[in-house]
Structures are given as C-alpha cells and as structure tokens.
Ligand SMILES: Nc1ncnc2c1ncn2[C@@H]1O[C@H](COP(=O)(O)OP(=O)(O)OP(=O)(O)O)[C@@H](O)[C@H]1O
C-alpha cells in the first residue's frame with residue numbers, strides 16, 4: 051500500500067488530518083460544528099459555479115467558502131444555528147441551480163462529496179502543505195485570545211479581546227481548510243475529521259495545548275487507519291473515516307466517564 | 316394571469332401531485348421546524364437528512380421502499396444523537412456532528428455498493444436535490460398518512476415537549492422525562508425529514524424545516540401563532556417555488572428550468588428577510 | 602441624593618455621565634449619573650430587571666448606550682480597560698480542556714497574541730490570587746467540572762488576576778455559602794484598601810455588605826440614585842425601593858435586612874439575608 055501512486059494519498063491525508071484536527075478543536079470549543087459542516091457545502095456551490103463560467107474550481111471553492119464563512123460570522127451572532135442552516139441551504143440551492151445551468155456530470159458531484167484521495171496530484175499536496183503552514187501560523191498567533199473567547203465571549207470582550215474579528219478570522223480559517231481539503235478528501239471526510247477526533251481529545255486531555263496535540267494525533271490516526279483500510283478492502287475511504295472518528299469519540303467518552311467515576315469514591 | 320402562470324401549468328400531470336405533496340410536506344416541516352428552532356436543533360434537523368440518505372441508499376441496495384429506509388435510518392440516527400448528547404444540551408452539537416460524519420461515511424459505502432451492483436446513476440443527485448416533479452402519484456397517500464401521524468403526535472406532546480425544551484431540569488422536576496421527550500421528538504423529526512427528503516430532497520428539507528419557522532418566530536411571540544404562521548409561510552414557499560420553477564422553463568432563453576429546490580429556497584429567504592425587517596422595524600418603534 | 606461629590610480626598614476613577622440605555626425599543630436606564638472614587642466599595646441594588654446588569658455592561662463598553670458617556674480611569678468607556686468583571690452567569694462546557702489555573706491566567710494574558718510561554722510572573726500571580734481566595738486546591742481541576750459556587754469564586758479570581766483598578770461584580774455572592782460570602786467580602790475589602798481598587802458590586806442581599814460598603818447606588822424605574830450606606834440601608838428607603846415592607850435589624854453586631862409587617866413580631870417569614 052505504499053506504492054508510488056499511493057504516496058500522494060498518504061501525504062495529502064496526513065496534511066488534511068493535522069489541520070482538521072487542530073482547527074477542529076476550536077470548532078468544537080466554539081460550538082461551530084454546524085458551520086464547519088455548512089462551509090464546505092457552500093464551497094461546493096462555488097466549484098459548480100466556477101465550472102459554469104470556466105474558471106478554476108479551486109478559485110470558486112475559496113471564494114464561496116470564505117463568503118459563507120463571513121456570512122455566518124456577520125449574521126450568526128445570536129441564533130447561529132438558524133443562520134447557518136439558512137446559509138447552507140442557500141449555497142446548496144445555488145449549487146443546484148448552477149449545476150442545472152451547466153449540465154455538469156454527476157461523478158464530479160460524487161467526487162466533491164466523497165473525495166478522491168487516490169487521484170491527488172503533486173500540486174495539490176503542495177497547496178495542502180502551504181495550508182498547513184498558514185493555518186498553523188494563524189492558530190499559533192490567535193491561540194490564547196481564541197481560547198479565551200471560546201470560554202466566555204462576554205468576559206473576553208470585557209478584557210478587550212476583539213471577539214467579532216476573532217470569530218470571523220476563525221471561520222475564514224475553517225473556510226480555507228474546507229476549500230483546500232474538499233477537492234482532495236471530500237466534504238464529508240473533512241467534516242468527520244473536524245468533529246470526532248477533537249471532541250475525543252478534549253474529553254481526555256486536561257490542558258488546552260495538550261488537547262490540541264492530541265486532537266491532531268487522533269485525527270492522524272483516524273486518517274492513516276482509514277487509508278490503509280480503504281486500500282485493503284477497496285471500499286470508499288469516507289466510510290472508514292466516519293466510522294473511526296465515531297469510534298474514537300465513543301471510546302474517549304467512555305474512558306472519561308470511567309475515569310470520573312473512579313475519581314469520585 | 317397568463318404572464319404569471321405559464322401555459323399547461325394546471326393541466327400538466329406532474330404538477331398536481333407536486334403541489335399536493337409539496338404543501339403537505341411543507342406544512343409538516345414548518346410545524347416540526349418551530350420546535351426545532353426553539354430547541355436549537357437546526358443542526359440535528361439538517362444532519363438527519365444526511366442520515367436519511369444512508370437509509371435511502373441502504374433501501375435501494377436491498378430493494379426496499381425508500382421511505383422505509385429514510386424513516387428507519389432517521390430514527391436510528393436521531394436516537395443515537397439523543398442518546399449521546401441528551402445529558403448535556405451543549406454537547407449535542409458534537410454528538411450530532413459525530414453521527415452525521417458516521418452516517419455520511421455509511422452513505423458513501425452504500426452508494427458504492429449500489430453503483431457497483433447496478434448500473435443506475437443519478438442516485439446521489441436525486442437524493443440531494445430531489446424534485447417534486449418526479450414524485451409518483453402512488454406516494455401521495457402514504458406521504459399524507461405519515462404526515463398526519465407526525466402532526467398528531469407533535470400536537471399531543473406539545474406541552475411537555477416545550478417545557479423540556481426550555482429547561483430539561485424543570486421538566487424532570489415536574490415529572491416529564493426529558494430523554495423520553497427528546498426521543499419522541501427525534502422520531503417526529505425523523506418522520507418529517509424522511510418525508511421531505513423523499514419528496515423534495517435533502518436541501519429543501521432543511522430549508523423548509525428551518526426557514527419558515529424562523530421567519531414566523533421573528534414575527535410572532537406565541538408558539539401557536541408562530542406555528543400557524545410557519546405553516547402558511549412554508550406552504551406558500553413551496554407552491555410559489557414550484558410555480559416559479561415551472562415558469563422559468565418558458566422564461567429562460569435556453570429553456571432550461573431553474574430547479575425547484577433553488578426556487579423554493581429563494582422564496583424562503585425572501586420570507587426570512589421580510590420577517591427580520593418587520594421585527595426590527597416594530598422593535599424600533601417601541 | 603448623594604451621587605456627588607466624591608468622598609473627601611479621593612480621586613475619581615469612574616464617571617458615568619448622563620447615560621441612557623435602550624434595549625429592544627424600551628429605555629431601560631435614563632439620566633444615570635454618578636462617580637466612583639478609587640478604593641471605594643459601592644453596592645448596586647435594585648429589583649429584578651431594574652437594570653443592574655445592563656448598567657455594569659454599559660460601564661464595561663459591552664452594552665452600547667443611546668446617550669451619555671462613561672469614563673473609566675480617564676478613558677472614555679472602551680473595552681479592555683483596567684477592569685475586572687464577574688458576569689452574572691457563565692456556563693462552561695463540562696469537557697472544556699482548561700484547568701482552573703489556566704483560566705485565571707487568561708485573565709492576565711488572554712488578550713496576548715502568539716504562543717510565547719506563560720511567564721513566571723503570571724504563574725506566580727495566579728497562585729497568589731488562588732491562594733487568597735482559598736482556591737489553591739482546585740488549581741489543577743477542569744473548570745467545567747466545578748460546582749456553581751466554585752466556578753463563581755474562580756471567576757472572582759480571574760477578575761482579580763490582572764490587578765484591575767476597578768472591579769465590576771454582578772451578583773458574585775449569589776451562589777456562595779455563608780462563610781464564603783464573608784470570606785469573599787473580606788478579600789474584596791482587603792484589595793480595595795491595600796491596592797486602591799474600586800469595587801462596584803450588585804447584590805440582592807445587602808446585609809453582609811453593610812460593614813464594608815461606603816455607598817449604595819440603587820436602580821429603580823430606570824433611574825439611579827445614590828447614598829451612603831447609612832442613608833440607604835434604612836427601613837423607609839429600602840421599603841420604598843422594593844415596594845414592600847422591609848426592616849433593618851441589628852443582630853449580634855450584624856445588620857440583617859428582613860421582610861415583614863411593622864409591629865407584627867411573628868411575621869418575619871423570610872429572612873432576606875441568608
Ligand atoms: N436583549 C434585551 N432586549 C430587551 N430587553 C432586555 C434585554 N436584556 C435585558 N432586557 C431588559 O432590561 C431590563 C434590565 O435587565 P438587567 O438584566 O439589567 O436587570 P438586572 O437588574 O440585572 O436584573 P436581575 O436582578 O434579575 O439580574 C429588564 O427589564 C430586561 O427585561
């Protein structure tokens with residue numbers, strides 16, 4: 051399973067796993083799972099639109115993902131789940147209309163939804179590596195205020211944290227991750243990595259730094275196991291990622307419940 | 316009226332069932348949606364459409380009725396969200412995400428089996444985007460029956476449901492079991508989502524669940540008023556959307572119609588925007 | 602009554618100047634005008650929904666005002682001033698991977714960008730604050746797994762950690778047991794005397810505050826009035842404020858505010874001060 055044609059798949063999977071795990075910890079901390087699901091889907095409309103006008107699908111992905119992120123950030127201050135749902139259906143409907151207008155071919159949709167990790171090119175790996183570096187730098191820069199405002203936006207704002215700007219920055223980070231990871235591994239897979247492993251990590255780790263490292267590690271384990279399983283069985287990788295992420299979460303919850311039960315005599 | 320309703324709209328054989336089923340589904344979604352929005356479960360409501368997709372794919376693999384597949388998957392998926400996250404409301408987001416991720420993976424697997432065992436294509440697209448125009452007349456009675464059962468159930472549990480939505484602890488103290496209520500509601504939600512995913516596709520299902528309800532809740536303070544308003548808004552958006560989609564075939568130069576889902580979402584967005592502007596204006600006046 | 606002038610020889614720290622706040626089309630506060638001096642301990646009282654939280658948030662710059670201005674430490678009300686804040690209600694996720702000590706440290710360096718290691722000064726300050734509130738034993742626990750009262754005291758430590766010049770505390774005593782109430786008040790009293798911190802604290806039970814409180818600001822019908830503790834904590838004034846007969850008793854050298862009918866010794870059904 052380490053043949054030359056698999057090398058890019060392993061590399062891409064590794065990069066996506068690290069960035070999804072790290073960004074995902076804050077997705078979970080900030081209760082933004084729905085947005086993390088909606089933004090890649092918004093990006094999907096962008097790819098359809100770009101195909102229609104003959105532009106690069108990547109450009110479409112980036113523009114639409116960032117636009118959905120900023121829309122959710124601007125409108126979704128209070129009822130963020132409702133606004134996210136509306137943003138999501140808007141983008142999907144737009145995608146449907148664009149697809150109908152362009153008469154695009156269905157396998158392209160399947161590829162966007164479920165990814166095609168085996169067809170990853172060298173260029174895409176490089177783009178993903180740049181994403182990992184960029185996302186890592188942004189996360190490192192805003193780590194503390196981001197954590198602070200996740201704990202209590204009110205208290206952080208009172209201390210002078212620019213909570214709105216931070217929220218928008220964070221969602222754009224989610225959007226960039228979506229735009230670059232979606233064509234490689236698909237929207238579903240990106241999302242599964244963004245929630246399951248980080249939620250498992252935060253149930254187990256005590257400090258925020260450790261939780262971040264553990265989230266990335268669990269996400270990596272999930273992707274590696276999934277690539278190997280997909281290779282051996284010939285089944286789609288999305289299935290394994292979704293299943294392994296769920297297993298990690300369930301096991302971590304059970305472990306933390308058990309530990310708490312023991313701690314309390 | 317000619318400029319509004321293009322020729323053949325009323326006599327077209329697919330338009331009739333589409334209007335009837337669309338209205339039924341919209342009414343159920345809107346009523347269930349009010350509770351979804353009040354409970355802050357839009358994400359779960361949306362996730363269940365993806366979960367239902369797994370059921371749909373499974374059903375087409377074994378040759379069962381898709382509605383059955385949607386329903387079963389929705390109930391199992393909703394039940395596991397509820398089981399994983401009901402303890403603490405704020406964890407529900409994560410539980411929903413994990414179930415959604417797993418269900419999406421399962422859908423991928425089942426669709427892979429479907430596509431490798433048959434040569435049929437188009438299953439993804441029809442599940443995602445659906446089209447009321449392709450719904451067969453034979454689904455109408457079953458759809459109406461499921462819709463009626465859903466509405467009756469929702470109506471009869473509305474009080475304890477509302478109490479447990481506002482405060483699970485208070486409800487528990489009053490003898491309502493919040494987990495049981497959560498489960499009952501998830502079954503109602505799964506039925507509504509299954510119905511709408513079958514008839515109108517996953518996108519529309521979320522739009523009709525959340526859109527009319529949130530528009531109505533912006534305008535009305537009471538729950539009854541909001542439910543009535545949501546039903547009116549939901550039915551209107553489906554009927555107008557179908558009409559616009561039908562008409563767009565004649566309006567566009569290339570004679571390509573805009574998909575129903577896009578048209579309905581457009582109407583829903585206009586409703587939400589109007590409701591927001593109206594509530595701001597009213598509040599501004601004091 | 603008595604919103605001005607400041608106590609003799611004290612420097613002004615807060616000036617709330619003709620502030621008006623409108624919420625959802627309703628004017629919740631109007632013509633609010635008072636000053637607080639350095640080192641002053643001011644109680645904020647008023648019935649439920651009278652606007653105490655709104656006033657504190659306006660001073661913090663979290664609540665936009667529809668008129669007037671707030672000056673804190675010479676700067677017009679902006680967020681991020683030298684202010685410690687304990688909100689009325691904070692709910693932490695059970696699973697949040699943050700320890701008590703980490704959260705208190707965020708009060709000092711939570712606005713700082715970058716990943717630089719937390720300095721020794723910050724860690725020492727955190728230990729010191731936790732010790733002063735007798736929270737040392739909780740330092741390594743996860744914040745989401747604490748009891749309501751423990752969380753409230755941790756929030757107090759968090760507010761104190763950055764050595765603010767002003768403390769805005771929204772019902773910080775509401776969930777505390779009686780010894781903790783007195784202990785917390787003693788800590789606040791010590792801080793304001795030794796470091797000159799001004800305290801504005803909202804409470805429904807003012808009895809325990811009477812010994813340390815310099816003045817009382819009270820909110821009623823959207824307006825604010827002030828008085829020294831001696832002027833306000835009197836049966837006539839409090840009865841008028843709450844619209845209900847209230848007695849002020851002196852028991853074992855402590856002031857106790859009770860509800861009841863005058864001249865009816867058996868009718869003190871509810872002791873307001875716990
Ligand atoms: N977002 C809002 N929209 C409309 N009205 C609001 C809003 N927030 C608060 N209010 C109203 O403003 C008034 C003041 O509220 P506030 O929270 O300041 O009261 P409070 O004095 O802190 O009460 P409590 O003692 O119960 O904490 C209340 O009548 C409340 O109903």
Ligand SMILES: [Mg+2]
Nearest residue numbers: 653654655689
């Ligand atoms: Mg208050």
